[in-house]
Amino acid sequence: MVMPVHDVNPTRRTPWVTYALLAANFVVFLAFTPGVIGSLTGGSSLADLCHLQAFLDRYAVVPQELIHHRMPNLVPTGATGVGPQGPGCVVDRPGYEKSPELSVLTAMFLHGGWLHLLGNMLFLWIFGNNVADRMGHVRFLLFYLVCGYAAAYGFAVLNAGSGEPLIGASGAVAGVLGAYLVLYPRARVWVLVPFLIFLPLRLPAWIVLGMWFVLQAVYSSGQGVTDAGTVAYLAHVFGFVAGMLIAWPLRPGTPPPPEPRGILFGRRARPDW
Template structure:
């Protein structure tokens, strides 16, 4: 639908987005650690660390040789797995562009809790919708969907540079770009085919992000903040964040 490039929403409460950078680093590291030229080995790791609803709800048992962590822990571990480099790149691009400002509004520790809770909510809703599924859910989509929703609630009027349809550069308010993104996720949940993408996981993250940001944000951070006024010409603005390179398919995906 669109590729986010960067925003001009500067940090106000923290010096650096340490947690966002750390989460990106962990996701990238896990991707390369779990990827293997041997497809069987890669699939085994996805089964061992991915979220499988039928296993989580005790409707099926994962063979002992494939079990890597307790089923309860897969509500989190699945969110650090990705199917391919484009799946990883799309999720990390959204996390890079929007995560730092949510981290700024919540603070380091609350932001980390927020991220993990959104991931858990995504897995839970996916499991409730498909409780008999034996396919592993993987990807940071639930957590990223929560971040997108929180950003929209906190900074709806901030201008965001995006590539519409992957080609047309536009600078538009967040309430347009992110609002359309969320509307698309909801539409696909009710109308779409969930065979390859877990729209339910996205929905869980959206709902969790919208609720959690209300209670976890710092007390001095308002909701629905107006866009910052332009700085005077004599004051140099900080350089904008560079665009990350990604394939046209950059929307956060769920199960591939």
């Protein structure tokens, strides 16, 4: 899998909404997600785990809640206790009212760890500014949220009996990638390719994002991965397709990206490249 680091596609306006989304994701992760400090120091405890489970149960998407609108009778409270099987998290009747539909929104800003957060934010940083530039601030924000909802509902419909929490900006970010592929397929993207060392290459966006989508589709079938049950690859597929469909009407009026010039594969390209 290649890792994008930069695209050669300047914008006409400052992508304030993209910046705001990046900031919101970091603020929620650092200031509100239980156990983050412990993960930084390596000192996560059972109490941190119980608080995190209670937090996710309240604010994450749970497919069976979203589709059947059936709330569990017992949920983690965030407290720890000792039961017949040893120390564990205490469960009790929920002391709050949860809206499954609203949980789709809150779940878009929750992440399970640093790699999860940084991976999503890297893709949003690289590709979100151009899509926002083409759509405009308000339309881009609505587009981002719609793709997140499409990803969550698509995954939930096909996993209606699942009680596992679904979190992350991945579905919405996948929508951004789908829109970028439709709007700027020929834009050049600098990527790092792992081959003994990380080799920098500049590839067309249709190769980078097309490869990403194919991998998500393959992984969603359970092929080629051992953690398909913990990563909602199918949500990525739904978000990507939603982004492509929404962006398609904007394609005819989208100005093409600039012709690549300058350094290419470590050497200076010809002026007419």
